[in-house]
Amino acid sequence: MPIHEKSLIRPENLTTHDELTLDGVDVSGHWSTFIETRVVNDYNENLQDEIAALPGGEHIHRCWQCGSCTNACTVYAINEDFNPRYWIYLIRMGYESELLRDKDIIWQCVSCNKCTYACPRDVFPEGVMKATAHWLEKKGHTEKSPSMHFDEVFTEQIVKTGKIEESRTIRRFFSRTGQALAQPWMIEMVKRMLRGLPIGMLTRMGLATLVAPKTNDWWQASAAIQDYIDEQHEKQVQALSLAELVETAKQDVAA
């Protein structure tokens, strides 16, 4: 199996001159294409530590860049810009600005764990993808992804009741992400679902929508989980220096 390489030469870094003379030598034509000099001086030396401080990112330091993750990746197969090996490299090197070029697709990891299966170093790349997606949002580099909205709607319901009632979760997700629920394929699906369903089943589904299923005496567990979430949030705010980030932003606005 091939190891997928990532070319660092991007079209916008290429300059082509139809006619060019250098030191008295005509270099038009084949020699007219140059790669512009690129100097990286905006390292974020804490980048790896910040990712490692978020759930799933703990083992990023183990990576030795074999590329098995990208090779096995489900999403890479349909989008070659989705390259976990490359992102892990950027994070370990502190190339924050380079990483940000792909900020809008990292959340698309489908958690199939093929990378984790293939990884010979137990980096758990799937976890690193999640940690990176969280990091991008927490640092304010991206809007909350649809996936994060879904995770939050889902988790809120579990913390509250202990169980999930799917139609409620789906409706909340659609409303929170500002999407219309009545998309043509969704309507077609509901139509096919209703065909052949007995009245009893419909009543049961209707009831579940009105009275959400829940785990009895859940309040203690609910409070315990909520405390833990708050505690972890505090830790992450510290690890990612988010308070300082907010302070700097305030000063910028004031100036």
Add this chain to the structure above:
Amino acid sequence: MTTKDKYKKVAYYPGCALEGSGHSYNRSTKAVGKALGLDLVEVKNWNCCGAMEVKNIDPKIQTYLSSRVMSTAANEMDMDVVMAPCNGCYHNLKKAEYDLANDKESADVVDRLSKKAGHKTYESGQVETIHALDWIRESIGEEGLAERVKNSLSGIKVANYYGCMYTRPRHIFPEKDQGPGSESTSKPHFMDDLLAAAGAENVDFPLKTACCGGAHTLSDSDTSTKLVLNILKAAKLSGADVIATECPTCHSGLEMHQIRAEKTLGEKVDIKILYFTQLLGMALGLKARKVGVHENISDSIRFLKEKGLG
């Protein structure tokens, strides 16, 4: 007590999806259990296993949620085996089991949360978590199943689709890849074995453990539709009439995106999608209705009639 008896009475953990979109999986699993004389005792007052969504927010909360289910089965019901038909629940219970045994930090968080929540902390090793496939295989076996078949599935070509969560990541399934008789994580075969025992003809299906994009089925529908379309087409090209599933998320993902592919990409793939328990149930002589075929979105009633089932 023989090994077989150990699995004849198990704690049953249906999970949230089996009370909603996967209701036909719930119905067919119970019906198959009844037809085979197996005893399912539902875990008392269970909660969600945490699914992928809570794991994404914080894996340790998911570990706690799954451990509470196992704690109830072990400490309040005195059961040794928990059977979860949903790949997600099965995966999460296995993952919690692994983390509790190998990661002290997770074990500490679970202990702290369990005490706050007012129940006994689950200790790793108290229960064995198994999938519905293990359950039928361990308690009845392929030969036992073959003896009980009333309507053979002969003439039905099946692509067995296992999905991601049943085999990956490997480390949470220490009993797999242990040589003959054990399940393989790269080429799983337990569903193939059971359906073959019921007479079905399994096709050589290369995407057994491919991903259906279930994680983003609604949040990144275009990706999911592409992934599902791949699976449907590969199954069709392998010569299958039916894709047999063992996970409510995969199952409804395949059904939803089969329709979405048709509506948004104009790609129609005519293939039936049934839970393996629905196929087994009908092989055991149960009516299609008994195993909830009418509750599936994908309509296979006429196809099953033609094949003399249900």
